[in-house]
Amino acid sequence: MKIKKQTTLLIIFSILFSFGCNQKTVKNEVNIDKKVDSVLKLMTLEEKIGQLSLFTSDMDQTGAFIRKEYQEDIKKGRVGAIFNAYGAAYTRKLQEMAMNTRMKIPLLFGYDVIHGHRTIFPVPLAEAASWDLAAIELSARVAATEAAAEGLHWTFAPMCDIARDPRWGRVVEGAGEDTYLGSLIAQARVKGFQGNDLAATNTVAACVKHFAAYGAAQAGRDYHSVDMSERMLREVYLPPYQAAIDAGAVTVMTSFNDLNGIPATANRFLMTDILRNEWNFKGFVVTDYTSIMELMFHGVAADTAQASELSILAGVDMDMQSGFYNQELENLVKTGKVTESAIDEAVKRILRVKFQLGLFENPYKYCNEELEKETLMKPEFLESARDVARKSIVLLKNENGILPINKQVKSIAVIGPFADNKRDLIGSWSAAGNWSKSVSLLEGIKAKLPEANVLYARGSNIADDSTQFFAEAVNIAKKADIVILALGEAAYMTGEAASRSSLDLPGVQMQLAQKIYETGKPIAVVLMNGRPLTINWLNEKVPAILETWFLGTQAGNAIADVLFGDYNPSGKLPITFPRAVGQIPIHYNMKNTGRPMDPNNKYSSKYLDISNEPLYPFGFGLSYTQFEYGELSLSKNEISENETLTVKISIKNTGKFKGKEVVQLYIRDLVASVSRPVKELKAFQKIELEAGESKMLEFKISTKELSFYKADMSFGYEKGEFEILIGGNSRDTKNVKFLLK
Numbered sequence: 215m216k217i218k219k220q221t222t223l224l225i226i227f228s229i230l231f232s233f234g235c236n237q238k239t240v241k242n243e244v245n246i247d248k249k250v251d252s253v254l255k256l257m258t259l260e261e262k263i264g265q266l267s268l269f270t271s272d273m274d275q276t277g278a279f280i281r282k283e284y285q286e287d288i289k290k291g292r293v294g295a296i297f298n299a300y301g302a303a304y305t306r307k308l309q310e311m312a313m314n315t316r317m318k319i320p321l322l323f324g325y326d327v328i329h330g331h332r333t334i335f336p337v338p339l340a341e342a343a344s345w346d347l348a349a350i351e352l353s354a355r356v357a358a359t360e361a362a363a364e365g366l367h368w369t370f371a372p373m374c375d376i377a378r379d380p381r382w383g384r385v386v387e388g389a390g391e392d393t394y395l396g397s398l399i400a401q402a403r404v405k406g407f408q409g410n411d412l413a414a415t416n417t418v419a420a421c422v423k424h425f426a427a428y429g430a431a432q433a434g435r436d437y438h439s440v441d442m443s444e445r446m447l448r449e450v451y452l453p454p455y456q457a458a459i460d461a462g463a464v465t466v467m468t469s470f471n472d473l474n475g476i477p478a479t480a481n482r483f484l485m486t487d488i489l490r491n492e493w494n495f496k497g498f499v500v501t502d503y504t505s506i507m508e509l510m511f512h513g514v515a516a517d518t519a520q521a522s523e524l525s526i527l528a529g530v531d532m533d534m535q536s537g538f539y540n541q542e543l544e545n546l547v548k549t550g551k552v553t554e555s556a557i558d559e560a561v562k563r564i565l566r567v568k569f570q571l572g573l574f575e576n577p578y579k580y581c582n583e584e585l586e587k588e589t590l591m592k593p594e595f596l597e598s599a600r601d602v603a604r605k606s607i608v609l610l611k612n613e614n615g616i617l618p619i620n621k622q623v624k625s626i627a628v629i630g631p632f633a634d635n636k637r638d639l640i641g642s643w644s645a646a647g648n649w650s651k652s653v654s655l656l657e658g659i660k661a662k663l664p665e666a667n668v669l670y671a672r673g674s675n676i677a678d679d680s681t682q683f684f685a686e687a688v689n690i691a692k693k694a695d696i697v698i699l700a701l702g703e704a705a706y707m708t709g710e711a712a713s714r715s716s717l718d719l720p721g722v723q724m725q726l727a728q729k730i731y732e733t734g735k736p737i738a739v740v741l742m743n744g745r746p747l748t749i750n751w752l753n754e755k756v757p758a759i760l761e762t763w764f765l766g767t768q769a770g771n772a773i774a775d776v777l778f779g780d781y782n783p784s785g786k787l788p789i790t791f792p793r794a795v796g797q798i799p800i801h802y803n804m805k806n807t808g809r810p811m812d813p814n815n816k817y818s819s820k821y822l823d824i825s826n827e828p829l830y831p832f833g834f835g836l837s838y839t840q841f842e843y844g845e846l847s848l849s850k851n852e853i854s855e856n857e858t859l860t861v862k863i864s865i866k867n868t869g870k871f872k873g874k875e876v877v878q879l880y881i882r883d884l885v886a887s888v889s890r891p892v893k894e895l896k897a898f899q900k901i902e903l904e905a906g907e908s909k910m911l912e913f914k915i916s917t918k919e920l921s922f923y924k925a926d927m928s929f930g931y932e933k934g935e936f937e938i939l940i941g942g943n944s945r946d947t948k949n950v951k952f953l954l955k
């Protein structure tokens with residue numbers, strides 16, 4: 215009775231509290247809007263247009279500098295924001311220029327803080343493999359703390375592009391192929407960057423990019439066109455962007471691609487109808503780099519004036535780097551092609567964010583050299599980076615329990631172009647990260663095994679054809695009890711403008727692997743890469759494979775933790791690994807087709823020369839222990855629209871180690887007005903079990919999880935039979951059906 219009373223009080227209190235908070239937020243928003251209006255009233259048209267321009271700072275051997283013409287523009291109040299400038303002292307110097315203008319509107323400093331700023335965390339695709347939202351949020355939090363301490367206000371992240379084509383180099387910057395997982399991760403990143411208070415000196419404004427559908431570039435070729443149905447767009451590609459905006463992200467970046475013929479930067483359907491009108495986005499939109507200028511190459515604008523007109527009228531507020539807004543908008547207003555109120559709207563959106571960041575109160579708020587000094591690469595940040603890195607590792611194969619390696623091992627050979635490599639560990643888009651501060655695999659192993667004889671050979675370079683280092687590597691392998699073979703792609707082969715037509719290991723690395731294999735020594739392959747690779751031969755021959763992506767500053771320590779059993783791997787693939795490029799696009803949530811694959815029927819949906827199955831399915835990842843999935847049980851076999859179904863399954867750790875498992879729940883709608891995927895991820899739980907322990911897990915399912923865009927494009931559910939599939943990956947599942955009455 216007492217408990218009940220307390221609970222009721224608690225509920226009343228929390229309702230009042232959240233009402234109070236909401237009231238406070240609404241009041242703050244109104245206050246900010248009033249302040250914005252009062253500033254806007256005092257501005258000339260030229261000053262207004264100036265707020266819509268973002269220019270880069272540069273770097274040469276002598277350090278950071280800003281071009282003469284941009285300095286002039288800042289001094290005339292013709293610049294709203296600068297990117298690629300960081301450092302408390304440097305940003306203060308630039309801010310002072312803005313403070314000497316008539317309006318004294320502070321500059322906004324932006325930068326690509328994608329996976330860490332100074333302390334580099336795993337690349338985003340790797341972090342997604344952790345399926346650990348708290349870890350991902352923490353990573354963004356540390357990045358924001360370091361970035362804000364160096365004068366930055368704004369990061370160009372998170373990238374929320376769903377990517378189903380690993381040829382596209384930018385798969386490394388996102389959360390993989392799945393909409394549900396991608397949406398949760400997008401939210402975690404925004405929360406991490408922005409915290410609860412944008413004005414705090416350890417938060418930065420997030421930028422949701424690249425809006426929209428950039429990840430669907432044809433043939434995986436960067437910047438290529440995207441042509442897709444509105445159903446596919448809304449169902450698969452848009453939800454992660456929306457999730458990030460719902461989590462409070464205050465800015466959005468356009469994408470380079472055209473979508474169904476209209477380049478994103480000139481796309482009013484995306485930037486206004488969807489973003490503002492449907493999603494109620496109140497922040498501002500910035501172009502991706504010179505994409506206003508690129509409208510001319512797309513062939514939708516004849517000149518700089520038309521490109522500017524199309525962009526501003528689409529709802530694009532800030533021009534990154536092309537300088538077209540500064541050049542053209544005044545004239546477009548004078549000739550009546552663009553109204554001044556359209557300019558005002560864009561300015562207001564930008565000023566709002568500057569107010570939210572607290573820049574009008576104190577433009578130097580983030581230019582604190584003391585804070586900068588005590589914040590960057592703190593030991594606790596390095597510790598967090600190591601932990602997130604361990605959580606991002608995926609064990610792809612482990613025959614006969616060759617891993618973890620006993621720490622008593624006498625001699626161990628660490629071979630390959632990634633064995634003593636620091637440069638590539640921090641991956642692409644590693645911001646102000648200094649690769650020379652990263653811990654190589656060799657260093658990590660040596661630190662872990664001070665007593666052992668740790669041998670090293672480079673074996674080969676990453677991408678050339680030279681076999682000159684093979685003989686030494688083979689010799690070294692022969693002397694060791696076990697070989698760690700570190701293979702992969704260079705960081706520059708992933709990220710922007712890094713599409714590949716082959717997913718094989720580059721150079722002669724496969725030949726090196728074959729040579730080492732011929733020695734007969736046990737081998738554990740450590741992969742470093744930013745996308746799925748086609749590694750069929752390794753999967754067939756080598757007993758152990760660890761996918762370590764690019765893990766950042768603490769990579770070597772994190773990998774050693776896993777290799778020697780101080781950490782039991784628990785990562786799961788956020789993207790399918792194909793067997794061959796010819797299978798692409800390949801993702802777990804495909805349709806069944808009218809002629810589902812049948813090995814005995816030539817006229818079924820398959821290839822003549824390869825199986826339909828991927829090498830490793832989405833959600834896949836092993837542990838040093840084993841998990842046994844019990845039978846699925848349902849609270850009911852039939853539910854009505856207002857009911858919630860409870861699904862139970864027991865998971866047992868049947869192995870020898872304590873371990874974590876990501877239990878994944880998929881749903882299939884068996885008959886609907888449109889064909890539905892064979893399964894879709896709808897929930898997951900990451901649990902930890904002691905050896906021998908079991909746990910009963912419960913999932914709740916309501917019509918929310920059963921909804922989709924129906925034949926008439928309305929969003930909702932349809933009654934009928936559904937299948938629930940639960941497992942440790944998207945392939946090996948226990949299944950049960952139920953009916954929605």
Ligand code: BGC
Binds near residue numbers: 423502503
């Ligand atoms: C990339 C963006 C990035 C921007 C600014 C562009 O080339 O596509 O992702 O934020 O540059 O550096």
